[in-house]
Amino acid sequence: MKLYIKNMVCNRCKMAVQTELEKAGLEHLSVELGEISLKEKPGDQQLQQLEKSLTALGFEMIDNQKSRLIEQIKTEIIKLVHYTDTANPLKLSTILADHLHHDYSYLSNLFSSVEGTTIEKYYIAQKIEKVKELLIYNELSLSEISYQLGYSSVAHLSAQFKQVTGMTPSQFKGLQKHARKNIDDV
Template sequence: MKIYIKNMVCNRCIMVVKNELEKLGIHTLNISLGEVELKNDLTETEKTNLDNHLKTFGFELIDDKKSRLIGQIKSYIIEIIHQNNSELKSNLSDYLSSKLHHDYTYLSNLFSEVEGTTIEKYFIAQKIEKVKELLVYDELSLSEIAYQMNYSSVGYLSNQFKKVTGLTPTHFKNIKEIKRKPLDEV
C-alpha cells in the first residue's frame, strides 16, 4: 500500500516521517519524497490517527488522486533541483509526462487550477531558492552557480533572480538577513 504525504519535501522530512511511523508501529518498505510504501494496509482509523499525528509535524496525508498528482509534481521538481543537481536530460514537460504517465497539458491545467500558479513558475521559484542557498554558502561564483543551475548565462540568472526576489544576486549575497524560504512554502 502506498500513502502520499503533503509537505514532505526534503531528506530531513523523510527522516522525521520514518521515525514517526516507527513510533506508531507502522512498517515501511520504502520512503521517498512525498510517498511512503507500507508493508501492510492501514484501516481507516489507522489512517486518521496517522494523519492527525503527522499534522503535528506539518505533514498531511493526501487522499484524493488529484492532490496526490500535485504532490508528485512538486516532489519531482524538488528532487530535480535540490537533490540531483544534474542537468535535466529533456525539457520539464517531457520529464513530468514520462514520470507521471499523463499528458503535460492535463498536468499543467490541474496544477494551475489547484495551486493558483503554473508548473513553470513553481519550477523557477524552486530554482531561485536553490540559487539563494548557493549564494548564502558563498562557495561558488555567480558564473558557477549559473552553470550548475543550467542557466544559459549569468545575465539570465540575474534577471530571473531579480524578477522573483526584487534583489540582484549580489545584493542578496551582501545582505545579512537571510531571506530564504522553507521548500514547502515556495
C-alpha cells in the first residue's frame, strides 16, 4: 500500500517519517521523498495515529488523486534540482511526463490551477534556492554552478537570479545574512 506525504522533501524528513512508522508499528518497504510503501494495509486506528503524529511534525497525508499528483510533481522537481549533481539533458516537461505517466499539458494545467503558479516558475524558484545554497558554501564558481544546474550560460543564471531575488549572485554572496528558504516553502 502506498501513502503520499506532503512536505517530505529531504533525507531528515524521511528519517522522521520512518521513526513515526516504527512508533505506529507499521512495516514499510520503502520511504521515498513524498511517498511511503507499506508492507500491508494499516488498520484505521494505526492510520489515524500515524496521520496525527505526522501532522505534528509538519507533514500532511494526501488522500486525493490530484493532490498526490501535484505533490509528485514537486517531489520530482526537488529531486532533480537538489539531489542530482549534473544537469539532465532532457527537458523538464519530458522528465515529468515520463516519471508521472501523464501528458505534460495535463500536469501543467493541474499544477497551475491548484498552486497558482506554473511548473516552470516553481522549477526556477527551486533552482534559485539551490544557487543560493551553492553560493553560500563557496565551493563552486558561478560558472560551475551554472553548468551543474543546466543553465546555458552564467549570464542566463545571473539574469534569472536577479529577476527572482532582486540582486545579482555577487550581491547575494556579499550579504552578511543570507535569505534562504526551506525547500518546502518555495
